[in-house]
Structure formats: C-alpha cells, structure tokens
Amino acid sequence: EAGVVQSPRYKIIEKKQPVAFWCNPISGHNTLYWYRQNLGQGPELLIRYENEEAVDDSQLPKDRFSAERLKGVDSTLKIQPAELGDSAVYLCASSLTRVDYGYTFGSGTRLTVV
C-alpha cells in the first residue's frame, strides 16, 4: 500500500510569492490533515478534512493560507503571499476515519522563504 505522498519535497521562494503544496492520501482514507512543523518544534494542526469538507480550520491563518480537497481525495495547501515566518515543514496525514488516531504522515514539504 502506498503511503501518503507529498510534493514537492523542498521549495525555496522569495517572500511575497505564492506557493502550493500537494498531498495524495492513502487510498480510502476519508480524513486528511495538514500540519505545520516549525524548526525545533512539534507539528501543529492547520486544517482537517472529512472527505471534501474542512471541519476544523481554526488554526489556519486565513488571510494568506487556503486549502482545498477536491472530490475528497487529493488536497492542496496554498500560501499567498508567503512571509519569512512561513518557513517550516508542511506535513500531510490521512486516516480511515476521524477517530482513527495514530495516523500516517507523509514525508512533508520543507518550505524556505527568503
């Protein structure tokens, strides 16, 4: 079974530029998460999807961040415009259901804003 696939693995952009991250969850997993991991910190939840519906986006900075999950499968996280403080690793995870704790993470996208 393929794991959670994220792309790109690395991205370097200048501040004020837009950037997008893509996530393909494990087949059949209804719940999808985006976490942000700052350097030296544990991951923090940005948004959670149940199928195509964003059910918890309370930690998502909505002025510059947006996300979508078309057809309840792949998901895209976008930042526009990026700021220096957005440099972090963005992790995607998926689970079969919303109560299936201990889920699978992708390898992440490391974003550097210069």
Place this chain on the structure above:
Amino acid sequence: AQSVTQPDIHITVSEGASLELRCNYSYGATPYLFWYVQSPGQGLQLLLKYFSGDTLVQGIKGFEAEFKRSQSSFNLRKPSVHWSDAAEYFCAVGVYNQGGKLIFGQGTELSVKP
C-alpha cells in the same frame, strides 16, 4: 487546555545502553497517547499508542511505553539502543471530540554514540 511536555530537548546515549524519554501531558480525561519518531528529512512514523487497558504498551522497533495516570506521564523506553535509533522523538496526545487532532510535544533529539 491540553498540552504535552517533553522535558529533555536532547539526549545522548551509548549504543547498547538503555533509553528512557520522558513525556508529561495535561488532559482532563483519559488521554489517547502516542509516540512518533522522525528521522532527518522524513515524516513521522508511529511507534506505539495507548488508548486504554494495559498501561505498558509495546511498539515497533523494540520500544515500549508506560502510562502512569498518577504522574500524567507516558515515558518511552528501550532496553538496548542501536545507532539507527538516532532521530527526533515526539510524544502526542489525541484530543477527544476534535476528530483525530493530535497535540505534540516539542520533541527530544536522540543521539547515539558508538
């Protein structure tokens, strides 16, 4: 509010020595507890999880953890460390009634010396 504390930012042990990584949590009810490992440039891999029942939990790669309610702790142990265990270790608590949301500690970096 729920929180997780990992008191040790960095630990160094000799190969073959025993290991204990500390984790303390703050949670109002019986917690769901997890340990993840993250190798450089990789996503998080689940080592073990505790939901209920036996307070000593066995995981992958020879790791185990013990839930102690009286101490609000969930320490990770391994009897004999291998050089390949060098990585970042994260303790997390699952937030009930918020889907599969995990709250992570800051992590403990493990170095293994020959």
